[in-house]
Amino acid sequence: MPSAPWFTSPADAIERLGEAGYLADAATGTTAYLAGALEKPLLIEGPAGVGKTELAKAVARAAGAELVRLQCYEGLDEARALYEWNYKKQLLAIQASGGEQSWDRTHDEIFTEEFLLTRPLLSAIRREEPTVLLIDEVDKTDVEVEGLLLEVLSDFQVTIPELGTISAVRRPFVVLTSNATRELSEAVKRRCLFLHLDYPDAAREREIITAAVPGLDDAVATQLVEVVARLRDLELRKAPSIAESIDWARTLLALEIDDLDDAAVDATLGVVLKHVSDTERAVRELKLRR
Amino acid sequence: MSLLDRHLSFLEALRGAGLPVSLAEDLDAVAALTAVTWEDRALVREAYAATLVKRRTQRPTFDTLFDLWFPRLVGEGYAGDPDADPRADDAPSPGQVRDGAAALESLRGRLVEALAASEDAAAAEATTEFAVEAIGTFGRLPGAAGRGSPAWSSYAALQRVAPEQLVERLVRALLVAGTDQERARRTAARRIGAFTAAAEAEARRRTAEEKGAAHVARTAVRATIDQLDFLSARRSDLDELRRQVHPLARRLATRLTQEHHAQRRGPVDFRRTVRASLSTGGVPLETRHKPKRPHRTDLVVLCDVSGSVANFAQFTLLLVLALRDQFQNLRAFTFVDQVHEVTHHLRPQADPAEVMADLAASASHAALWGRTSYGRAFTRFAEEHADALGPRSSLLILGDARSNHGDLALGALREMAGSARHAWWLNPEHRRQWDTGDSAASAYGEVVDMVECRNLTQLSDFVHDLL
Numbered sequence: 001m002p003s004a005p006w007f008t009s010p011a012d013a014i015e016r017l018g019e020a021g022y023l024a025d026a027a028t029g030t031t032a033y034l035a036g037a038l039e040k041p042l043l044i045e046g047p048a049g050v051g052k053t054e055l056a057k058a059v060a061r062a063a064g065a066e067l068v069r070l071q072c073y074e075g076l077d078e079a080r081a082l083y084e085w086n087y088k089k090q091l092l093a094i095q096a097s098g099g100e101q102s103w104d105r106t107h108d109e110i111f112t113e114e115f116l117l118t119r120p121l122l123s124a125i126r127r128e129e130p131t132v133l134l135i136d137e138v139d140k141t142d143v144e145v146e147g148l149l150l151e152v153l154s155d156f157q158v159t160i161p162e163l164g165t166i167s168a169v170r171r172p173f174v175v176l177t178s179n180a181t182r183e184l185s186e187a188v189k190r191r192c193l194f195l196h197l198d199y200p201d202a203a204r205e206r207e208i209i210t211a212a213v214p215g216l217d218d219a220v221a222t223q224l225v226e227v228v229a230r231l232r233d234l235e236l237r238k239a240p241s242i243a244e245s246i247d248w249a250r251t252l253l254a255l256e257i258d259d260l261d262d263a264a265v266d267a268t269l270g271v272v273l274k275h276v277s278d279t280e281r282a283v284r285e286l287k288l289r290r
Numbered sequence: 291m292s293l294l295d296r297h298l299s300f301l302e303a304l305r306g307a308g309l310p311v312s313l314a315e316d317l318d319a320v321a322a323l324t325a326v327t328w329e330d331r332a333l334v335r336e337a338y339a340a341t342l343v344k345r346r347t348q349r350p351t352f353d354t355l356f357d358l359w360f361p362r363l364v365g366e367g368y369a370g371d372p373d374a375d376p377r378a379d380d381a382p383s384p385g386q387v388r389d390g391a392a393a394l395e396s397l398r399g400r401l402v403e404a405l406a407a408s409e410d411a412a413a414a415e416a417t418t419e420f421a422v423e424a425i426g427t428f429g430r431l432p433g434a435a436g437r438g439s440p441a442w443s444s445y446a447a448l449q450r451v452a453p454e455q456l457v458e459r460l461v462r463a464l465l466v467a468g469t470d471q472e473r474a475r476r477t478a479a480r481r482i483g484a485f486t487a488a489a490e491a492e493a494r495r496r497t498a499e500e501k502g503a504a505h506v507a508r509t510a511v512r513a514t515i516d517q518l519d520f521l522s523a524r525r526s527d528l529d530e531l532r533r534q535v536h537p538l539a540r541r542l543a544t545r546l547t548q549e550h551h552a553q554r555r556g557p558v559d560f561r562r563t564v565r566a567s568l569s570t571g572g573v574p575l576e577t578r579h580k581p582k583r584p585h586r587t588d589l590v591v592l593c594d595v596s597g598s599v600a601n602f603a604q605f606t607l608l609l610v611l612a613l614r615d616q617f618q619n620l621r622a623f624t625f626v627d628q629v630h631e632v633t634h635h636l637r638p639q640a641d642p643a644e645v646m647a648d649l650a651a652s653a654s655h656a657a658l659w660g661r662t663s664y665g666r667a668f669t670r671f672a673e674e675h676a677d678a679l680g681p682r683s684s685l686l687i688l689g690d691a692r693s694n695h696g697d698l699a700l701g702a703l704r705e706m707a708g709s710a711r712h713a714w715w716l717n718p719e720h721r722r723q724w725d726t727g728d729s730a731a732s733a734y735g736e737v738v739d740m741v742e743c744r745n746l747t748q749l750s751d752f753v754h755d756l757l
Contacts, residue, residue, distance in 0.1 A: 010326065010333055030326070030336035037325040038318065045346065087575055095571070139544075180346075180537070181544040189344040190314050193322075196346045226473075235533055 004130075006036025006063050006173055022051070022058030023200075023208050031195040032059060041153045041174035043138075043189065046197035048179055049241025055197070056134040056175035065130035065173065070120035072141045078148055082158060084117045111162040121152050124172045131172040138188075139178040146188050153191045199232055200242065208242060213249040220252055223260040227286070231272065234285055240272040248272050262288045297323075300359040303507040304342060307351050308517055311342055334360065347516050347534075354494070358503040361495045363422075393427060394450055402456055405481045406463035413481055421488035424451050429493055441500070444493035451489075453482045516746040520602040520718050528601060531746065532646065535605060538750055539612030556582040588619040590678050590710070592671065594689030595624040595649070596662040602718040602743075603688050604646055609749060610686075611636045611645065621678050624652060625667035626660070629674065662692060664730070665699035672702040676709070685710040687738060690719050691731045698730055703737050716743040716752065 007013035013036075014029035024032065032055070035042035044052045060067040070081060078084075090110040097106060118126065124133040135149070152158060156168035176192060178184060200208065206225045210216060224245065232239045240248075248271045257264050266288040273279045282288070297320070304311050322337040335356055343352050397420065404416040429447030457478050464474035498506040516534065518527055562578035591610055593603040607622060614620055614636070621633045635648040679685060685706060707713040715738045717724065717731060724731035724740075731740060743749050 010336075026332055027336050027339070030333055031340040034322050034325060034337060034340050038321050040318065088570055091570060091573065181541050183541070186310065186344075190312060193318075193340040194344050195340060196343075196349065230476075235536075237536070 006059070007033045009033060016062040017055075017058050020058045020061035021211070022054060022062075023204060023211065024055070024058075025200065025204060028055065028195065028197065031193055035175075035193050036173060038193070039171045041176060041192045042195060043176045043178065043184070043192035044195045044197055045178045045180050047199070047239065047241060049243040050197045050199060051242060052177040052197055053134065053136055056132055056136075056177070059173055059175070060132040063130055063132070063173070065132045066127065067132045067134060068120050068124040068127070068172070069134045069136060072135065072137045072139075072145070074140055074142065076141050076145055078145075080119055081121050081145065081148060082119050082152075083122045083160060084119065085111070086115045086117050090115050116160075116163075121149075122158055122166070124174075125152070125156060125158055125166060125168045127172070128169050130170070133172040133174045135174065135176045137179065138176045139180060139182040139184060143185070146185050150187055150191065153188070199229075199239075202226065202229055205229075205242065205245060209245055209249050212246045213253055215253050216249050217258055220258060220260050221249065224249060224252065227260065227265055228272065230286065231282055234278075234281060236273065236278040236281065237275045238273070238278060244272045262286070296359060299504060300338075300355065301342075303355050303359070303504060304352065306507065307355060309342065309348050309352065310344070315342055331360065331362065354491070355503075355507055357491055358494060358498045358506055361498070362418075397424060397427065398451060398456060401451075401485070402459050402463055405460055405478075405485070406467060414484065417481065417485045418488050418492075421485055421492045424448075424489055425492040425496060429489075429496070442493045442496035444490040447493065448486060448489055453485055453489075457482050518746075519720075519744045520605060521599070521744070523601060531605060532608070534746055535608045536612055538746060539609055542750055542753055543613060543616060556580040587617060587711070588680065588683035589617045589621070589686060590683050591620070591622040591686045591688065592629075592667075593622065593624045593687075594626070594662060594664070594667075596626045598662075598692070599688070599690050599718055600650070604649055605746075606688050606716065606743075606749065607632075607636070607649060608645065609753060613753065618682070621675075623671065623675065623678075624649070625671075627663040627666045629667055629670045631675070661694050661696075662689075663696045664689065664691065664693040664734070665697035665702075668699045668702040668706065672705055676706075679706060679709045681709075681711055683710050685713040685738075687713070687715045688718075689715070690717055690729065691715070691724070691734050691740075692728050693730055695728050698733055700733065700737060703734065707738050713738045714752075715740040716749075717741065718744055720744060 007016065010026070010030040010033045013033040014024050014026070017024045017029065017032065031042065034040075044055065046052055057067060059065070093110055093115075094106060101109075120133070124131050138146075138149070153174065156171050157165050159165045176188075199205070202225050205228070206221050209221050209225065210218070228240050228245045228248070248268065251268055251271045252260065252264075255268070257268075265286065266283065269279055269282060269288075273282060301311050301316055301319075318341040319338055322341050323334065326333045326337045328334060335353075338356060339349070339352060343349055401416075401420045401424075404420065405413055424447050425442055425444065427447075428450040429442045429444060431441045431443050431446060460478040460482065461474045464477060465471065469477065494506050518531070520531075523531060556579050559578045559580045563574050563576075566576055566578055567574040589610065591607065593607060595603050603624070610620065610622070620636065621631065622636055623629050623631050630652060632649060632652050635645055635652065637645075715734060717740055719729070719731075719742070721742045723729065724735075734740065741748075741752055743752055
């Protein structure tokens with residue numbers, strides 16, 4: 001089935017993601033391009049706050065596609081992920097017919113489109129326009145849900161016993177994200193391209209921060225990136241993510257701090273570090289209080 | 291070697307190094323390669339990585355092997371020292387590498403200069419170039435008496451170049467360039483570290499060219515960090531291992547909670563079921579259940595901290611510490627020949643590096659005679675801390691069961707195992723080394739279930755089964 005390719009080359013992917021406000025490095029650009037070119041789902045792992053979900057949103061923006069999002073959580077089941085019959089409406093329909101119809105007709109009528117509640121996975125497959133399907137935090141689900149995903153991810157089709165198999169008219173660009181709190185099954189991994197997103201290097205992080213917080217002074221941005229990089233080296237319980245560097249940049253801007261010296265770092269450390277033991281450690285290692 | 295052969299042997303090597311590369315992934319990789327151009331080596335690397343690597347810990351192994359099968363350059367690959375005057379050297383015969391004191395000094399000088407002068411990106415490039423030159427000039431081990439091909443050794447080259455000694459010079463050069471002390475020190479250490487790594491990679495590449503990539507892959511490529519033996523870990527590996535313990539514990543804890551929740555469906559809650567059925571006209575479409583109460587166990591850990599197994603004990607204690615929430619109560623003891631309680635070091639919010647230091651310091655209390663004696667330690671434990679064990683507690687013993695041929699005190703151990711609900715023994719040695727020398731593995735194994743636990747993977751499997 002002919003359809004416009006998502007990206008024409010890795011360089012194109014990096015450029016268009018950049019236009020959509022996502023500064024991708026070479027690995028990310030290449031993998032995003034391959035996911036589109038091979039029509040394979042893309043599994044992104046990495047620490048919290050490095051832009052996994054953001055990448056899916058950026059792909060949608062760059063390609064002018066709709067984003068369908070399935071937020072995973074513990075206890076997510078088929079009915080919430082795929083489809084569900086609207087039992088209450090079916091019950092009403094049966095009661096309203098008042099027993100005048102034959103069983104066969106009732107049966108045929110209550111298992112039709114009208115009574116079907118489509119959930120994200122089925123919606124994404126049935127859409128005819130370009131679609132980015134984001135399956136967020138897939139590691140939060142129970143193992144059984146992975147089985148459900150397998151059929152969707154490998155063949156892009158869903159089988160509903162009463163209606164038959166529904167295949168994708170147009171394959172969505174699938175992104176799965178995971179914080180690796182649980183090891184995903186080999187079967188899921190085999191069907192996906194894999195990308196490990198990590199904290200960006202200093203130059204890229206600076207670009208990201210200056211793009212996100214326009215008013216920030218260049219010198220402060222440089223200092224900030226450097227301090228954040230050192231904090232990440234400290235083996236903290238919760239290392240600062242990109243989201244937190246941006247928060248920090250905003251804080252500094254709001255407080256009108258134009259030189260990030262030790263005192264300034266000490267005063268605003270709470271923005272980036274979320275554990276008492278982390279703060280203590282940072283104060284000691286960065287020699288903030290002498 | 292044709293491209294297809296190279297691809298296939300690369301995959302074979304990845305499998306050999308423990309990456310589960312199936313036929314499906316093989317085909318994906320080929321498809322991905324046709325979608326990118328061959329000209330850009332970085333693209334080829336990413337295309338392979340996206341399809342073949344499935345876990346972060348596999349990436350370093352993948353990169354090493356990729357560099358072997360798809361080398362950055364072939365042959366000599368460096369132009370030599372442009373400034374050196376060939377006559378000044380110790381008269382090398384034509385074709386021989388110019389290896390002399392002058393060349394060495396020149397290389398070291400230029401290396402420091404280049405690393406000090408440039409920004410990070412340029413420094414990385416310079417680093418690689420110098421690494422290539424260093425190995426090409428100083429890393430050559432002559433083939434034995436003219437027979438066989440020459441070998442390349444990063445060890446020999448790094449002995450000569452001695453990059454650690456360059457750190458000071460680099461710091462001084464950076465200070466002159468106007469960076470502050472602290473920063474110069476960090477930058478210098480990082481860049482010299484990168485140079486060492488590049489030199490090692492280059493030596494591997496040169497050797498692979500002489501002897502075949504498969505040979506190098508078998509001998510010089512290290513296992514992924516979660517498969518690495520505790521007992522054979524190097525200094526740099528230990529840091530990486532320690533970094534892995536916390537994420538590992540978090541992963542385990544999440545998985546355990548999930549599994550407990552999955553089994554939590556208790557008996558039907560009649561009241562709530564009826565109330566829920568009101569919205570469906572009294573038809574109970576969905577049943578409601580009462581939650582089950584989770585049960586927790588007490589854990590008592592008894593750890594051999596003598597030199598040979600100290601690393602292993604520390605990792606296991608750290609992991610146990612990180613999993614504290616999963617236990618009702620946790621008590622930890624260390625011993626060499628004396629038993630010493632260390633529970634108070636294992637504060638749940640504590641900094642792992644600090645805990646490691648405290649534990650190492652406390653090891654001195656655990657030794658009176660300095661020789662591991664399991665028998666004496668068990669006897670003392672039974673005398674002094676018998677109250678720690680009860681019908682709700684699980685006993686976990688960590689050690690290699692090497693007791694210097696002393697009294698084993700099997701009776702004391704049997705008593706301890708008897709008063710606990712469960713008892714396990716984790717042994718960091720390979721199963722085939724059990725019972726060799728002074729190891730009393732099977733004697734103890736008869737009393738307490740003994741489990742082989744050599745790396746993070748085995749450790750996490752065990753903890754998962756334990757809970």
